[in-house]
Each structure stands twice: as C-alpha cells, then as structure tokens.
Amino acid sequence: MADTALAAPPRSPLAHAADRLAAATRASRGAIRLAELPFLTQVNVRLDAKGAAADAVGLALGLQLPLEPDTVVRAGESTALWLGPDEWLLVGPPGNERGLESRIREAAGDEPVSVTDVSAQRTTLLVTGSRARDLLAHGCPLDLHPRAFEAGRCAQTTLGRTQVVLVSRDEPRAGFWVLVRSSFAGYLADWLLDAATEYV
Known part of the structure; x- marks a missing residue:
C-alpha cells in the first residue's frame, strides 16, 4: 500500500523564535524591528x-x-x-x-x-528601525556609521562571535540583512534579542 502521508512543510531555522522576535519589535516602538526572511x-x-x-x-x-x-x-x-x-x-x-x-x-x-x-546553508535576519545600526554595533567589529558602511554595501564579518554576511540595504529605511548559517541562527537570534533589551 502506498504511503499517502504528505511531507511536512519545511521549517525555517528560526520558526521557534518568531514570536520572541515579533514581541521585541512591538516593544521597541520603532527603534528595532527583527524578523526572519526564511528560504530566500x-x-x-x-x-x-x-x-x-x-x-x-x-x-x-x-x-x-x-x-x-x-x-x-x-x-x-x-x-x-x-x-x-x-x-x-x-x-x-x-x-x-x-x-x-x-x-x-x-x-x-x-x-x-x-x-x-547554498539556500539551505543560511537563513536571513532582517534588522531595521531607528536603532538598527546601534544594535548591530554591539557585536560587530566593523565601523557601521553610514559614512563607512553606507546603503548598498556588504561584508563578510562577525556578529556576536558568529560569522555572517552583513548587507546594508539600499531601499529607504530597509535596514540590514544578516545572512547567518542555519546552525548558528538560533544563537544569533538570542544574542540580538538580548542586545535589544535596552531599546524595548
């Protein structure tokens, strides 16, 4: 007899953290917005x-x-x-x-x-808001001032001791993409949430 069970839909690396990311976003009142952009x-x-x-x-x-x-x-x-x-x-x-x-x-x-x-290798965190640069600067060795890391720039760097690809988006108020290996995504989300506590 054929197995008719449907395969489970894919689960993003940060599905378990979605509620906490959304709660931090709401509590910051525009200072910080954190969200996963899964499966890019x-x-x-x-x-x-x-x-x-x-x-x-x-x-x-x-x-x-x-x-x-x-x-x-x-x-x-x-x-x-x-x-x-x-x-x-x-x-x-x-x-x-x-x-x-x-x-x-x-x-x-x-x-x-x-x-x-390499789509399954990484997930993407969206970091926006008026204090996005300040939040990232807590754990990134790059100079993130807009004169040094302007819109339309990217870099392979570290954030909270995790290797990432950091992208300064060029759309108005688009903030940053943080591309992180899926196996480190949970750690990085926890780090961002902890670092964001001063803005919520």
Whole structure:
C-alpha cells in the first residue's frame, strides 16, 4: 500500500523564535524591528570577473555582477553581493534556485564557472528601525556609521562571535540583512534579542 502521508512543510531555522522576535519589535516602538526572511534563494557563483562569462551572466540575470569590493547590485527581486574578486552571492525570492542556476550555466556556456545552491546553508535576519545600526554595533567589529558602511554595501564579518554576511540595504529605511548559517541562527537570534533589551 502506498504511503499517502504528505511531507511536512519545511521549517525555517528560526520558526521557534518568531514570536520572541515579533514581541521585541512591538516593544521597541520603532527603534528595532527583527524578523526572519526564511528560504530566500541563495546561489554562490564563481567565475573570472574579466572573462566573457561575467558579462553574459549579468545579461542573463538582468543585473551586472558588482566588481567593486563589498558592494551590492540589485535589480527587481534579485540582489548580487560581492564576496571576493571572483565570487558573488545571488539572493532572490524563495523557490528560484533551479531556475537561477540554469540561467547562469546556460549564459556561461563553455566558460569556466562554479554555481552552487547554498539556500539551505543560511537563513536571513532582517534588522531595521531607528536603532538598527546601534544594535548591530554591539557585536560587530566593523565601523557601521553610514559614512563607512553606507546603503548598498556588504561584508563578510562577525556578529556576536558568529560569522555572517552583513548587507546594508539600499531601499529607504530597509535596514540590514544578516545572512547567518542555519546552525548558528538560533544563537544569533538570542544574542540580538538580548542586545535589544535596552531599546524595548
């Protein structure tokens, strides 16, 4: 007899913390907003930035891969983060992994390219509000002043002793994305909630 039980829907790494993140957001009255953005598509791309594949991939995606260190390029719902001279992280809406991978491989043709779906490796925390920079500064070694880490910048760094990719979003009042490995997400959420107590 066939097993007709439906598979359980995927559970995000911070599903257990959603109520506490929402409560801290409400209590801060606009100073801090904390939320998980689960299941975002995340595809790591490595190729020669000066080769033909870089331009072809940029055209196929509708956004050019950023060439300036620690910068972000956004077009529509897709965002490209510079991680190194030949490495980028493409972030998009949930469920777009296979389509994104296929477009990149097809665009690159015979040029050497590495395309890896890392969507399940990390989750994303959204940190916004009037005190978002202050909150992150409690545990991040970077200078987060807007002159030093302006909108449209990203960095691989640490936050509360956890390795993260920190993105200063370029939309008005969009705050920050904190991309953290799923296995450390619970710890980082607890750290953020503890650090946010002075704002609630």
